[in-house]
Amino acid sequence: MIVNIIGELLKIIIIFSVIMGIVAYMTLMERRFLGFFQLRLGPNRVGPGGLLQPIADGIKLLFKEDMTVLHARSFYFILAPIISFVAVLLCFAVIPFSGTMYITDLSVAVLYLMAISSAGVYGVLLGGWSSNNKYSTLGAYRAAAQMISYEIPMALALAGVLILSGSMSLVDIVNAQKGLWYIVMQPVGFLIFFIAVSAETNRTPFDFLECENELVAGYQTEYSSMKFGMFYMAEYAHILLASCLITVFFLGGWNGPVLPALVWFFAKVFAVFFLFVWIRATYPRLRYDQLMAFSWKFLLPLAFLNLMISAVLVVALH
Amino acid sequence: MIKPLLDGLKTTLNHFFRKPITLQYPEEKWSPPERFRGQPVLIRNDEGEPRCVACGLCEKICPCGCITVHPHTGADGRRQLKRYTIDLLRCCFCGLCVESCPMAAIKMSSRYELANDRKEACVLHEQDLMEKIGPVSDVSG
Numbered sequence: 055m056i057v058n059i060i061g062e063l064l065k066i067i068i069i070f071s072v073i074m075g076i077v078a079y080m081t082l083m084e085r086r087f088l089g090f091f092q093l094r095l096g097p098n099r100v101g102p103g104g105l106l107q108p109i110a111d112g113i114k115l116l117f118k119e120d121m122t123v124l125h126a127r128s129f130y131f132i133l134a135p136i137i138s139f140v141a142v143l144l145c146f147a148v149i150p151f152s153g154t155m156y157i158t159d160l161s162v163a164v165l166y167l168m169a170i171s172s173a174g175v176y177g178v179l180l181g182g183w184s185s186n187n188k189y190s191t192l193g194a195y196r197a198a199a200q201m202i203s204y205e206i207p208m209a210l211a212l213a214g215v216l217i218l219s220g221s222m223s224l225v226d227i228v229n230a231q232k233g234l235w236y237i238v239m240q241p242v243g244f245l246i247f248f249i250a251v252s253a254e255t256n257r258t259p260f261d262f263l264e265c266e267n268e269l270v271a272g273y274q275t276e277y278s279s280m281k282f283g284m285f286y287m288a289e290y291a292h293i294l295l296a297s298c299l300i301t302v303f304f305l306g307g308w309n310g311p312v313l314p315a316l317v318w319f320f321a322k323v324f325a326v327f328f329l330f331v332w333i334r335a336t337y338p339r340l341r342y343d344q345l346m347a348f349s350w351k352f353l354l355p356l357a358f359l360n361l362m363i364s365a366v367l368v369v370a371l372h
Numbered sequence: 373m374i375k376p377l378l379d380g381l382k383t384t385l386n387h388f389f390r391k392p393i394t395l396q397y398p399e400e401k402w403s404p405p406e407r408f409r410g411q412p413v414l415i416r417n418d419e420g421e422p423r424c425v426a427c428g429l430c431e432k433i434c435p436c437g438c439i440t441v442h443p444h445t446g447a448d449g450r451r452q453l454k455r456y457t458i459d460l461l462r463c464c465f466c467g468l469c470v471e472s473c474p475m476a477a478i479k480m481s482s483r484y485e486l487a488n489d490r491k492e493a494c495v496l497h498e499q500d501l502m503e504k505i506g507p508v509s510d511v512s513g
Contacts, residue, residue, distance in 0.1 A: 091384050095394045336384040337377075 066147075066157055073146055077290045078108035084290075084331050091335035112283070120279035123185065130184035135277065135284035138177025142291040144170045149298045150225045152308045152315035164222040167299070168209055171254070175201045177288065182273035193272025196342060201254055203349040208250035210357035214243040214364040215303050228307030235306040242360045244304045246353055251296040253349070256289065257330055259337040260345060297326040402484075409465045409480040412458055414501045422502060423477035426453040430469035430478060438462035439469060456498040460486055 082097065082104060089096025098104040122128050148163040150156035160166050175198050182194020216222060218239060219230040237244045253260040274285050301307060301322040308315035395402060404410065417423045426443035442455035467480050488494050 087388070090388050090392065093387055093390060093393050095392045095396070332381065332384060332388075335388075336380045 062157075069146070069151075069155075069157055070143065073143070073291065073294065074287075077287055077294055078112070080290050080294060080327065081111065081286075082107050083327070084334075087328065087331045088335055091332070115280055115283040118279040120281065121276075123187075123276050125186045126276060127184040127186065130180045131276075132281065134177050134181030134184060134273075135281045135288070136177075137180065138174055138288040139284045139291070141170055141174035141177060142288050142295055145295050146291075146298075148224055149295070149302065150228060150307060151319050153225075155316060156225065159223055159225045162222050163224045164212055164216060168205070168212075171295075172201075172205060174288070174292070177285075178273050181277070181285070185273070185276040187276055190273050190275045193275070197256065197273060200256070200260065200345060200349075203346060204250040204253035204260075204353075207246050207349060207353040207357040208254065210354070210361050211240075211243040211247040211250065212303065213361050214240050217361075217364055217368050224302050224307075228302055228309065231306040232309055235304065235309075237304040240304065240360070240364065242356065243364070244300075246357050246360065247303065248300060249353065250349075251299065252330065252333065253345070255292045255296050255330075257293065258334040259339050261339060293327065293330060294323070297323045297330070300326045404482045404484060408482050408484075409467050411460065411481055411483040411486055411496075412463070412465075412469060412478055412501070413481045413483075414456060414498060415477050415479055416502060422453055422456070422498060423475050424453045424456060424473075425475055425477070426451055426456075427474065429472045429474065433468045433472040435466060435468065436462045436464050438464075453498065456501065458496050458501060460494040460496060461491065 085107075086096035086098070086104065096104065097107045100106045100110045122131055145167055147157045148160050148166055150159065178197040178201070179194045182190040182192075182197070185191070215227065215236055218236060219227045221227060221230070274282060277285060301319060305322045305326070307322075308319040310318035310321075313321075414422050414424055424441075426441050428441045428443070431439045431441045438459040438461075440455070440457040440459075441453070443451050444454040446452035465480070469478050470480055486494070
């Protein structure tokens with residue numbers, strides 16, 4: 055019993071430290087890739103090829119003055135980054151990195167994911183509101199509206215996957231893709247999910263809650279030092295989570311020939327992450343009302359249609 | 373509507389695989405074009421002496437008055453160069469001294485890293501003007 059608990063705890067600690075390490079190096083990867091996309095080199099001065107840059111960034115953030123502005127509601131102000139960060143990390147509990155490498159295999163993992171990732175909105179909303187600053191508040195409202203709007207097409211796109219796999223457990227979903235990846239059977243669902251998840255993670259072209267040129271830095275405006283660092287880490291952890299989810303739901307998870315399962319999984323995650331950076335380097339941010347209209351008037355009907363067609367096909371073919 | 377989006381992705385991917393244009397300055401140095409006007413240098417003759425005959429034309433033509441030429445009479449009774457000073461803080465790198473020189477004894481080099489933390493170090497004397505650059509013998513005319 056005790057040994058079991060200690061074993062589980064060790065597994066959790068190892069998985070989370072690996073995730074944090076990956077998140078730290080994702081910041082470096084993103085900055086270097088963006089550099090290459092813009093014919094620059096990106097950060098390459100700290101350590102060989104810039105490999106120590108995330109550590110330097112972390113040390114810099116820690117040594118910055120940790121400010122809480124006078125007019126902020128300090129309790130919520132401190133709570134907000136913690137909520138953001140914890141909500142994202144909790145989602146990793148159900149991600150299967152390989153057939154045996156996961157913290158837990160919930161039978162309602164998809165529901166759990168939707169519920170917990172929605173809680174991340176509270177971090178952003180509380181952070182913006184408690185800063186008591188018009189730009190932060192505007193950013194937070196935008197973020198809340200955007201994240202909630204895009205969660206619906208995202209859930210509907212996932213419903214198509216659930217119909218095919220007949221299970222809500224992520225391990226079962228991956229096992230069901232042994233033969234054919236769901237990206238082949240659900241191409242529209244994949245597109246909808248990809249767009250919605252980019253909006254969820256607030257990536258360019260959906261980065262309306264930061265939106266430097268309109269809102270300074272949105273909900274993060276008043277944050278400094280490690281509180282800002284936590285928002286930042288939450289953001290990148292969210293991108294990692296999104297890449298993991300796309301891999302699990304549409305790219306066959308750890309399935310693949312020859313190479314070990316973990317290698318396949320992280321290769322796919324890396325490919326999806328690269329796609330995110332590629333898109334960030336390519337597209338501009340549109341107008342806020344266009345973003346909302348796109349979700350409600352285009353993505354949502356399309357997701358419904360996709361769900362209906364896949365349901366009909368599944369019933370007709372069986 | 374979809375095609376322009378894909379075109380955009382293609383363009384950025386092309387850029388991703390192109391060579392970055394960043395010059396990593398202290399390690400990689402920029403090589404200036406042939407006719408670049410950097411710090412003026414004095415040219416030695418084959419005996420290692422300056423070709424300058426201390427006529428003072430460069431001093432006269434210099435629009436910012438940054439050149440000072442001190443001649444003296446040598447052992448053979450000919451006019452010789454004693455001291456030659458260029459105040460780089462005043463120099464405007466116009467190259468008129470090079471054009472006016474009848475002996476082609478001064479040349480604009482390609483040296484462009486001229487920053488210094490002391491003002492005095494920016495006033496160059498004949499030994500700095502020659503020694504630091506080394507012999508520049510490829511100048512004709």
